[in-house]
Amino acid sequence: MVDVLKKSIWVFHLNSGSCNGCDIEVLDVFTPRPDFERFGVKLVPSPRHADAIALTGPITRAMVPKVVEAIKALPEPKIVLAIGACACGGGIWHDTYVVVGGIDEFYKILKEEYGMDPPTTIYIPGCPAKPEALIYAAGILADIIKQKQRRREDVIREEDEEKRKIETIIREEIGSRHFLPKIIVKRGPREGSV
């Protein structure tokens, strides 16, 4: 997957309904301070010239055919950089009616309606993604850095002693009900009733 990028990576920037936060970061990363071009990354105006698509935004429904066209035009091997929270998982718009809601929902549409396999995807979370995060992604693609983020799963079980302690305390509480408020029910005939 990673040995694709033995040569310079050219990127086509595609905005699919983003708030422009991530787009500004994409532009910012080409300025002298982060200097993305030292990794050979270059912005190109057509997906036919590009190796990867830098996708920002949660993919609005109107943009779906355009994104599909761009991915079709991309030469093999296809790579998509999903930049920002919106592209990765829908972000703040994940359940809105007007967007598809992230790249994975889009891939389902791509599979069902267009019969295409999803391209290689690199998730770059952040709202917006830091320029350094983009550089990190380029580093992973160029095999300079190893991926740091891993799935973490913890299962917490309580010890039996703790459980018993809690249960005894609460059973005692159930036995004594001295703290209940006094309620006096008047059992006379109601007004208006026969």
Add this chain to the structure above:
Amino acid sequence: MGRLRMLIDSLSHPRVTEKYPYEPIPIPEDFRGKPEIDPEKCIGCAACARVCPPNAITFRDDHEQGYRVLQVFLGRCIFCGRCQDSCPVGAIKLTKEFELVSLSKDDLYQVVKLELAKCVRCGKYTVPYRYIKYLMEKGPKILKYELLLCPECKSEVTTLIKYHYAQEVHE
């Protein structure tokens, strides 16, 4: 002369490009990065899941195996820090980690499973033990007797006890 001055100017300035991927960069003190749940501290109250604007933190109760499953999906997180503000025990904290790039979606999840307590009346799973323990220490005292009851039993028992008690008073 103008070009010569430009050359002298550019040579007298130091290099501005950061050597980032090869050297770490300084991170500001109040930088908001990856949110992380400390599973040893978490009580499973799901306050973070309630306040999370993009629903990056979600929770569900697994009634078959008896776990409350808290899930943080970093791909959707907007790093607002509301989870950190709402957590009553300080279990969820925003770290300074920003290198979250991953090649698969699975790597962006953190899952915490907490064991659920059983209702003493009907035997259904209710809330995590940790949560009960926390409420026993810091919660209101009047609630204590109904901590180990499921919501249905709680309302039934409360009504029964109150009715019984009221009858006694009347007699």
